[in-house]
Amino acid sequence: MSQNFKHYSQYYDLLYKDKDYQSETDYLTFLISSYLPTAKNIIELGSGTGKHAKLLAEKGYEVLGLERSSEMVEIANRTVNEGVSFKIADVSNFEQEQSFDVALSIFHVISYLTENEDLINTFNQVKKHLNTDGLFIFDVWHSPAVHAQIPEKRVKRLKNSDVEIIRYATPVIDAERNIVEVNYLIEARNLHNGQISTVEEKHPMRHFGKPEIELLAYATGFKLLHCEEFLSKVPPSDETWGVCYVLRKK
Ligand SMILES: C[S@@+](CC[C@H](N)C(=O)[O-])C[C@H]1O[C@@H](n2cnc3c(N)ncnc32)[C@H](O)[C@@H]1O
Structure with missing residues (x-):
């Protein structure tokens, strides 16, 4: 799964x-x-x-x-x-x-x-x-929007009282299968102890x-x-x- x-x-x-x-x-x-x-x-x-x-x-x-x-x-x-x-x-x-x-x-x-x-x-x-x-x-x-706009690498920064995160989203296009594999990397800084952790996940998306x-x-x-x-x-x-x-x- x-x-x-x-x-x-x-x-x-x-x-x-x-x-x-x-x-x-x-x-x-x-x-x-x-x-x-x-x-x-x-x-x-x-x-x-x-x-x-x-x-x-x-x-x-x-x-x-x-x-x-x-x-x-x-x-x-x-x-x-x-x-x-x-x-x-x-x-x-x-x-x-x-x-x-x-x-x-x-x-x-x-x-x-x-x-x-x-x-x-x-x-x-x-x-x-x-x-x-x-x-x-x-x-x-x-699909028409994905073809016209071609997904690009994006960076999103967010913060609450506990954590500050930066999420990098890097798309890989599989044109033959109508799939964009979005590779997420999240860097999170714990605002209480300064500890940094990272999360990586692949989210394949079909259009x-x-x-x-x-x-x-x-x-x-x-x-x-x-x-x-x-x-x-x-x-x-x-x-x-x-x-x-x-x-x-x-
Ligand atoms: C972008 S999130 C949307 C969650 C929620 N509907 C919302 O609007 O916030 C996509 C969700 O779909 C779930 N999901 C993806 N494939 C699934 C599957 N085959 N069966 C059940 N859930 C699935 C993921 O685990 C995730 O929680």
């Missing part, structure tokens, strides 16, 4: 502290109420540290988060929130007795599925666990064009209802890094 997020997890919430989970959750709720206003329960695939799931539960949905990294699940479980629970599972082969109105997979989780077999298995599992007319909503890296998602949806029993840039709602273009897809179980 992939080890990515094993060490990255300890810095995850700091790395994304400026990510607006509240606005993203409002956006997701807007999509759900537009396409399935009767929805009551949600399965979230790749729920990470549980931010969307907890905010969705505050809005009245019952949420189950599935997440491969036990470290991420441990962080998600540090607070107990009514109406939400988290389980360690791989999205390509999970089994639940319950079925759901909506499946969500947010912040490029589907892009972590780089192999066709894992993608097909995941879509099949989602279909199996959705109620009639259920929705599958996810966002992925968009997709709309016809590819349409084909995947068709082959696994979904209908593509809509796609747009995640959050901004503008039509996808070569400037759109993350495209949100809304599928309905056929």
Whole structure:
């Protein structure tokens, strides 16, 4: 099983502290109420540290988060929130007795599925666990933007009261497989004792064009209802890094 997020997890919430989970959750709720206003329960695939799931539960949905990294699940479980629970599972082969109105997979989780077999298995599992007319909503890296913008090395610096980190992200492009392998190096300085530690992880990310998602949806029993840039709602273009897809179980 992939080890990515094993060490990255300890810095995850700091790395994304400026990510607006509240606005993203409002956006997701807007999509759900537009396409399935009767929805009551949600399965979230790749729920990470549980931010969307907890905010969705505050809005009245019952949420189950599935997440491969036990470290991420441990962080998600540090607070107990009514109406939400988290389980360690791989999205390509999970089994639940319950079925759901909506499946969500947010912040490029589907892009972590780089192999066709894992993608097909995941879509099949989602279909199996959705109620009639259920929705599958996810966002992925968009091939036209990856080709137009060509990922470059990036450096991000962050700090809280305990630690100061520098994250170097070095992409390696595998053009034949529609994959960008992002090599992360995190240098962390403990602000209490000055100790420096490093973490290295490879995150292979697959990007997709709309016809590819349409084909995947068709082959696994979904209908593509809509796609747009995640959050901004503008039509996808070569400037759109993350495209949100809304599928309905056929
Ligand atoms: C970028 S994070 C997004 C986490 C969360 N959805 C968020 O918005 O903060 C991607 C997450 O997907 C999880 N993930 C990737 N592949 C997975 C798989 N096959 N099964 C379950 N979780 C997976 C990773 O462990 C990681 O927590």
